[in-house]
Amino acid sequence: MSTAEELDALRSSVRTALSRDASWDVLCEQIGVAALAVPEQHGGLGAGLPELAVVAAEFGRVLSPLPFLSTSIAALALADSPLSGKLTTGTVAWSDFTVSGSTVDGLDRYVLDGDSAELLLVAAGSGLYAVPVDQPGVRRDHSPTMDETRRLATVELCGASAERVGDLDPPVYDQACVLVAAEEAGAMARAFEITLEYTKQRRQFGRAIGSFQAIKHRLADLYVLVETARSCVAAAAEDPSLAAVAKVHCSEAFSTVAAEMIQLHGGIGITWEHPAHRYFKRAHGSGFLLGSPREHLRTMVGSALPRAGWSTGYRC
Structure with a gap:
């Protein structure tokens, strides 16, 4: 649990970096934004929700289109999975998907950074599944929106192979x-x-x-x-x-x-x-x-x- 002074320091660091139009790679290298929610045992920073909220507010201030929100949610969903340690960009598709054996079917029209995330997680029933994005059964299309600072995508899965990475914690x-x-x-x-x-x-x-x-x-x-x-x-x-x-x-x-x-x-x-x-x-x-x-x-x-x-x- 960070102190008020530590939260202020984190806020200041992120605000300074964003004011310089830092890229996602720079923010990951200098501040570790992609690793904030990743547990320490998997190479992350093990930050809690208060720390993540501080950073999210700073991204919100400048209406940043960078994938902090989607990646942080994906890291939280992975929880203690070793897969979280490999996270650079990720997202979670929340709509009702169906699982049959090792394949997943379904459609979600409003997935945060769904067309660009390297890791696609799908919530199906009580399980959380990792879906490789470079396979024939995955279709990801950018969804144009009035808000050009928010990137959304339509994700359609048709018999896409998937691996269960854990339970979806409510x-x-x-x-x-x-x-x-x-x-x-x-x-x-x-x-x-x-x-x-x-x-x-x-x-x-x-x-x-x-x-x-x-x-x-x-x-x-x-x-x-x-x-x-x-x-x-x-x-x-x-x-x-x-x-x-x-x-x-x-x-x-x-x-x-x-x-x-x-x-x-x-x-x-x-x-x-x-x-x-x-x-x-x-x-x-x-x-x-x-x-x-x-x-x-x-x-x-x-x-x-x-x-x-x-x-x-x-x-x-």
Whole structure:
């Protein structure tokens, strides 16, 4: 478990590297981003979810298209498998795949970095399977999206040979949701910073627009959303059972912050040259990644009502 000072140092190192537009190879060599979630016994750094969340937030700040999110989720899914020590880029396909003997069939249309990952993991039933990507039964096609900073792919398996590498640990999905929420929190924090700086520079009626009371109120609301998102991620990183709470809040808060970013920038906020539209697209895309807020809320309500002694059914 890293101390606050160690987390700050990690955050600073990653932010500096990303500010220099470091490549994936450089980030792996200098910081070891691909090995963060890999256990130490397999040659990794053995980082926990708090450390991964810090790094995910930094990748989110700059809307990085590099495969940190997909590779980290793959490493978490592999857990103690020796295969994790060979991980450079990887991804997990979550849709319902079927296994017959040593082959896998199925289709997933929204796989993170699915067309470029060197290691493809497939969740089928309660098992996790490694599928070699260079075989006839594997088809991987890039899926164009509105968000050009998020690379998705359609993965289709037709009798593809696969090797079971372990059981699919249910908490892995929660951990993945925490990392998505962390990425969203980092992105919305940066969107807010850009917006706040603009309101200090843009002048109207002889004053900076940020000095007007109505604008102050809107900025204060956005600040609360950013800080509560950070708190939700920190709590969920310590206790992944709160992953759905973090995912719901961060998805909805990010969408609000991104929309306000465009509104408070006025005309410039809808130009192609300004980054506002990129944050807006990332917010809406991330909101549906690994389940929409509505789906997570439905799950949360369904699990909470029985504990409270209530029935989830209706009575006439």
